[in-house]
Amino acid sequence: MSDLPREVEALLFLSPEPLSLATLCDLTRAQEAEVRAALDALSHRHGPGTGLEVAEIAGGHTLRTRADLHEVCDRLRERPPDDRLSPAALETLAVVAYLEPVSRPDISRLRGVSADATVSSLVERGLLEEAGRPDGGGAMRYRTSRAFQERFGLRGPGDLPPLETFELSGPEADRVRERLTEGGHLATGPASDA
């Protein structure tokens, strides 16, 4: 097998869209006749005895799974996603749920580690959403989403189990305590100190 069929195979494998003959020629810097021959060689290599086939659809060529294997392919699609929450994700969600709306720097300060990557991924997964910037500007704040409330079986934002201890001290911590108390998440008993 010369390098051209190998190159065409790699391209068809990687591309989510069918690739036209012209695109294949362009990418491999080869002549049309050569690419055609390479496609023939590949069709032969991915014959009925294999799991894949070279197909020509929508004006292009593509590599795809063979139709008779749909059952096992459907099982892969229907597999519950491995969408478990990492400890970092859970911690970040907890901070946002109890203190929303809250900015990334605020989350990072409370967690003691940067929350940027975690917040982005939670927004992407639809569990957090942007809640606008404070009047007068400042960092974007975040709140939990409907999907979050559904996943945790909550009736709405703020429907959270009460917190037992609050030991932090300092001006920053006092603001956190105030917000937790206002939200009704923290008993307003005598302040316990560190």
Added chain:
Amino acid sequence: MSDLPREVEALLFLSPEPLSLATLCDLTRAQEAEVRAALDALSHRHGPGTGLEVAEIAGGHTLRTRADLHEVCDRLRERPPDDRLSPAALETLAVVAYLEPVSRPDISRLRGVSADATVSSLVERGLLEEAGRPDGGGAMRYRTSRAFQERFGLRGPGDLPPLETFELSGPEADRVRERLTEGGHLATGPASDA
């Protein structure tokens, strides 16, 4: 070719993530030994003369393009700019890879300099991830991510040469080491405590 290798081939082709042996068994309703044999048959089918290969990486099996074809592949899909890792970043990755889960203070103690900025940037780049706090609270611990395993071609966490192979050798090192161990300056293992 029986149906099992065809099914495994279709699954490896479709899945965006590497598939573990257990998942492959689950999806194909086959025994581990059979799936292993199917993987062997596939490795043979996708040999060096083809554009693809079966690889074991980051905790699973996957189909990928062969290394020598990267040039034509990158014409199709522009590769993100190579984010070069600084010596400090590589050393921090090495420390985490061997000691995970490990906290920032532990890494800093071992390296002799603060590792905070390096760890944050490696988390942001997706090469490290948070691994939770120890029971009873304490500093967040970190582990290497799947992206790390893929980037460095590892089959899973801990797929590394034994740390001893990197130890200083030669009589001087032994002598110094002996003296240090006697003096209680050097623990007998690489384990660090929280």
Added chain:
Amino acid sequence: MAVPSALQQPVDLDVFQGPFDLLLTLVLREEVDLFELPLVELIHGALGERAVERWDLETASELVVLLSSLAELKARLLLGEPGEAEPDPDAVEARERLAARLIAYAPFQRAAEWLAERAGECAGPRYRRVPLPGMPPPAPAPESPSSLAGALGPLLVAPPAPSLTHLTSRRVHLPALLDRLRDALHRVRHVSFDEMVGDAPPLEEAMMLLAALELARRGEARLDQPVAFGDIAITATGGR
């Protein structure tokens, strides 16, 4: 892939040419004499304008740590008694700390080099990563709200107070001690070091020794210590 390593950077001095870590090893093996090692040149070469690379902050800090260990070793060597039978235990400890750091950390540095090579070897293959076509995947498993309180709880617990025991809050001013010693010598011309420090804490004792050494350097006093670790007789030379 060649990774510029701070520890492998070339050092070019009269007494030594070679990589930085080899120099450290040779110093520890006493094959390069610390007396002969021009630290200032070494520091300029590693971190100054002549440095082979503008190191990132962390690498530079690491070099600073190693260079300060060398400086500490050299300082102890310079201040030690020549021909003393027993090596200064503190100097031995400083040396072992440096060695311990190098030895304990060396495997990770080599592992980092291995990783760098490995990344080069593994840079070729490309993965398909095309999302599965078809219906959206089923919803993820539900979570319990109590896990949220459980996750936030530990963050609201007060962290242990940092230990400050290694810091000293005591301040000792060398000029004040110099004046005290000068006054004493002015009055009696001859004082005992032990009497001068009395029951003062170690820091003040050390500073008083520096003050005595300073007066000796300026030619204002003469120091005599007949017995090692014994009392030091300080005599005014009347030089002024």
